[in-house]
Each structure stands twice: as structure tokens, then as C-alpha cells.
Amino acid sequence: MNATSEQRMASRDAELELRQSIIDACREMAAQGINQGTSGNISVRTDEGILLTPSGLPYDRMKPEDIVAMKWDGSWTASTGNVPSTEWRFHLDILKSKPEVGAVVHAHPIFCTIIAIMNRSIPAIHYMIAAAGGNDIPCAPYAQYGTAELSHAALNALRHRRACLLAHHGLIAVGPNLRKALWLAVEVEVLAKQYHGCLQLGPPPLLPDDEIDSILKRWGQYGLRDSGTPKNAHQSS
Numbered sequence: 682m683n684a685t686s687e688q689r690m691a692s693r694d695a696e697l698e699l700r701q702s703i704i705d706a707c708r709e710m711a712a713q714g715i716n717q718g719t720s721g722n723i724s725v726r727t728d729e730g731i732l733l734t735p736s737g738l739p740y741d742r743m744k745p746e747d748i749v750a751m752k753w754d755g756s757w758t759a760s761t762g763n764v765p766s767t768e769w770r771f772h773l774d775i776l777k778s779k780p781e782v783g784a785v786v787h788a789h790p791i792f793c794t795i796i797a798i799m800n801r802s803i804p805a806i807h808y809m810i811a812a813a814g815g816n817d818i819p820c821a822p823y824a825q826y827g828t829a830e831l832s833h834a835a836l837n838a839l840r841h842r843r844a845c846l847l848a849h850h851g852l853i854a855v856g857p858n859l860r861k862a863l864w865l866a867v868e869v870e871v872l873a874k875q876y877h878g879c880l881q882l883g884p885p886p887l888l889p890d891d892e893i894d895s896i897l898k899r900w901g902q903y904g905l906r907d908s909g910t911p912k913n914a915h916q917s918s
């Protein structure tokens with residue numbers, strides 16, 4: 682076997698692994714309770730474009746070959762005749778315009794969606810808000826699913842953040858890799874649940890901006906709000 686065919690095999694193995702990691706993450710979303718039915722979708726970056734979940738296929742039946750490969754120009758192939766998730770546009774646009782992002786997780790978690798229906802951002806109720814890169818999780822204005830308008834609104838909300846809500850819709854979380862994007866999606870749903878609970882008691886007191894800046898500094902994130910991920914965030918109490 683020559684070097685080129687070895688390289689080709691290695692890259693095929695790497696892609697198969699990536700495809701399986703998307704399926705595992707879909708099942709993990711269900712296990713963590715952040716997904717409703719097949720509404721969630723996931724993408725990861727490859728050399729040529731993105732790998733993306735297909736539209737409307739139950740996660741327990743999904744196989745690596747069902748994952749759709751999409752090029753940067755939006756053209757796509759799927760060996761099993763699947764079509765890309767209806768939300769392919771914001772997945773592609775986010776990965777195209779944010780080179781530090783390696784994976785995008787989208788779902789309709791109950792508490793994130795409740796806050797998003799109310800057109801609210803999640804404010805700095807808890808220091809873990811800093812995991813998304815700043816002092817809030819912004820809510821992008823409503824636009825119909827699958828449209829360029831929604832993609833534009835999401836990109837705008839994610840300009841200085843790694844997560845945002847979508848009004849009357851759900852959540853987007855991004856990360857340098859799929860594991861971190863999924864971790865953040867679960868964390869944002871916890872924050873949304875906490876915020877929802879606080880609102881039952883009255884307007885919650887918020888942490889000041891300089892405290893969030895101080896947390897970002899401890900995580901080595903200050904001034905790097907568009908990149909990286911908190912190293913110790915999951916260990917803190």
C-alpha cells in the first residue's frame with residue numbers, strides 16, 4: 682500500500698469516526714433530556730465542509746452512512762438518500778464564518794425554549810453564564826426555521842458568544858469540538874431552568890459585569906470571547 686492510499690484510508694476512518702460521534706451526540710442529547718423527538722440537529726467541521734444530521738430520522742435508527750456531507754457551497758451528498766436537516770443553513774453559515782468553531786448543536790430544550798418564547802435573554806443569574814463567553818445568553822429575534830433570516834439572526838447573536846436562544850424556537854450551542862458544544866448545550870438548559878425558577882419568585886438579582894469578567898479571566902477566556910472553552914468550568918462548584 683502506498684502512502685497516498687494509506688492517507689486516504691486514514692481520512693476515511695477519521696470521517697467514519699466523526700459520523701459516529703454525531704450519532705452518539707444525538708443519543709446523548711436525548712439521554713440528557715435536551716431534545717424533543719427529532720427536532721435537534723448537529724454538525725461538525727470537516728476539511729471540505731460539514732457533516733450534518735439528516736432530516737427527520739430517529740436517532741436510534743441512524744447509521745454513519747445516514748449523515749449528510751455538505752460542501753461549503755451548500756451542495757450535499759448522502760449515500761442513503763437522506764436529505765440534510767432543514768436547519769442546514771445556520772449550521773453551514775456558523776461553521777463557515779467562525780473558524781474557531783468545530784461543532785454546532787441545535788435543539789429545542791424545554792426551559793431554553795420557554796425563555797426564548799418570552800423573547801428574553803438569560804442574564805447573569807449564575808457565574809456559569811460565563812461558559813457561553815460573556816454576561817448573558819442572548820436571544821436572537823424570531824425568523825422562520827430553515828431561512829437565511831434565521832441564520833443571519835443566529836450569527837449575529839453568536840458574534841461574541843458560544844450559545845444563543847432563538848425566539849419561539851430553541852437553542853444553539855457551539856464549541857471547538859462536539860463534546861464541548863454538547864456540554865455547553867446541557868449547561869445552558871440548566872441555566873434556563875434556574876432562570877425560569879428564579880422568575881417564579883420575582884426578578885432575580887444579577888452578578889455584575891466585572892464579576893463575569895473576573896470568571897472569564899480565571900478560565901483564561903478574557904479577551905478571547907470568540908474562541909476556546911472554559912478549562913475548569915465543569916469542575917467548579
Ligand SMILES: [Zn+2]
Pocket residue numbers: 720768787788789826850851
Ligand atoms: Zn429547530
